[in-house]
Amino acid sequence: MVLRMRTKVNALPGCPMSMCMDLLGGLWTPELIWSLSDGPRRFSELRRDIPAISAKVLTSRLRDLEARGVLGRSVLPTSPPTVEYELTSLGRELLPAIRSIVEVGSRLLLRDRPAG
Amino acid sequence: MVLRMRTKVNALPGCPMSMCMDLLGGLWTPELIWSLSDGPRRFSELRRDIPAISAKVLTSRLRDLEARGVLGRSVLPTSPPTVEYELTSLGRELLPAIRSIVEVGSRLLLRDRPAG
DNA sequence: CTGTATCCCCGTGGATACTG
DNA sequence: CAGTATCCACGGGGATACAG
Numbered sequence: 304m305v306l307r308m309r310t311k312v313n314a315l316p317g318c319p320m321s322m323c324m325d326l327l328g329g330l331w332t333p334e335l336i337w338s339l340s341d342g343p344r345r346f347s348e349l350r351r352d353i354p355a356i357s358a359k360v361l362t363s364r365l366r367d368l369e370a371r372g373v374l375g376r377s378v379l380p381t382s383p384p385t386v387e388y389e390l391t392s393l394g395r396e397l398l399p400a401i402r403s404i405v406e407v408g409s410r411l412l413l414r415d416r417p418a419g
Numbered sequence: 420m421v422l423r424m425r426t427k428v429n430a431l432p433g434c435p436m437s438m439c440m441d442l443l444g445g446l447w448t449p450e451l452i453w454s455l456s457d458g459p460r461r462f463s464e465l466r467r468d469i470p471a472i473s474a475k476v477l478t479s480r481l482r483d484l485e486a487r488g489v490l491g492r493s494v495l496p497t498s499p500p501t502v503e504y505e506l507t508s509l510g511r512e513l514l515p516a517i518r519s520i521v522e523v524g525s526r527l528l529l530r531d532r533p534a535g
Numbered sequence: 536c537t538g539t540a541t542c543c544c545c546g547t548g549g550a551t552a553c554t555g
Numbered sequence: 556c557a558g559t560a561t562c563c564a565c566g567g568g569g570a571t572a573c574a575g
Contacts, residue, residue: 317528318524319521319522319523319524319525319527319528320449320450320453320517320520320521320524321524322523322524322525322527322528322531323521323523323524324449324520324524326527330567330568333436333440334436337436345536345537346536346537346538347536347537357568357569357570358537358538358539359538359539359540359568359569359570360567360568360569361538362537362538362539363567363568378537381536382536383536383537383575384536384575385536385537386536386537386538393527393530396523396526396527396530397523399519399522399523400516400519400520400522400523401436402519403515403516403518403519403520404436404439404440404443404516404519405435405436405439406435406515406516407435407438407439407512407513407515407516408434408435408436408437408438408439408440409438410512411435411438411439411442411512412435412438414512415438446547446548461556461557462556462557462558463556463557473548473549473550474557474558474559475548475549475550475558475559475560476547476548476549477558478557478558478559479547479548494557497556498556499555499556499557500555500556500557500558502556502557502558
């Protein structure tokens with residue numbers, strides 16, 4: 304049921320396209336950022352948003368995007384621990400690109416199934 | 420000198436995002452489509468546009484995108500053979516997403532180097 | 536709940552040599 | 556010019572088990 308498509312994107316370093324694709328290019332990265340666009344979300348919520356993602360990859364993406372300044376991580380002093388992730392202003396700058404991708408995809412869906 | 424960044428993108432099948440990312444997600448795919456946005460280009464021109472791409476991968480992308488209806492291939496009856504690739508209407512529908520990616524990337528570049 | 540550590544698979548791309 | 560064929564290495568991701 305899970306589509307295991309593997310793709311890779313690349314771009315010349317220092318050019319506009321790679322600036323953006325370097326941030327969006329990881330497995331599940333666009334979905335992850337998209338899930339955070341509505342506001343802060345917790346680890347387990349993200350897993351539910353994207354059921355096909357493994358804990359390992361989710362952690363990996365989260366750490367990576369945090370290191371790149373795309374999202375912030377805050378640990379709430381509860382028991383058991385609660386961790387919230389939310390987009391930074393840098394992360395929010397990526398949303399127009401993702402939105403455009405979704406829009407184009409929607410148009411392609413209509414194209415494929417004009418009557419469906 | 421060549422950046423060998425490897426990334427993978429994924430998306431749930433049948434959703435708008437994957438409709439678009441399935442088409443953009445391959446290594447060098449956005450650059451390739453972007454190179455074709457100005458008009459038809461030949462194999463060797465594409466290699467010059469994207470020096471870091473290998474012939475194998477370029478061929479692979481070209482065949483794949485042709486099969487998906489993103490671009491068309493025409494062999495001109497010259498000697499030696501001339502082959503031209505150009506975006507189809509489907510391929511042109513992807514351009515807004517790529518343009519948005521480039522715009523966001525440009526903004527990120529300015530953000531990183533506000534003074535140049 | 537929020538992760539980390541380990542092992543292993545295998546897809547994907549590079550290099551090289553060759554072809555019509 | 557425009558590819559194809561072959562071999563190989565790499566490294567990312569899945570599964571599983573474990574931890575604070």
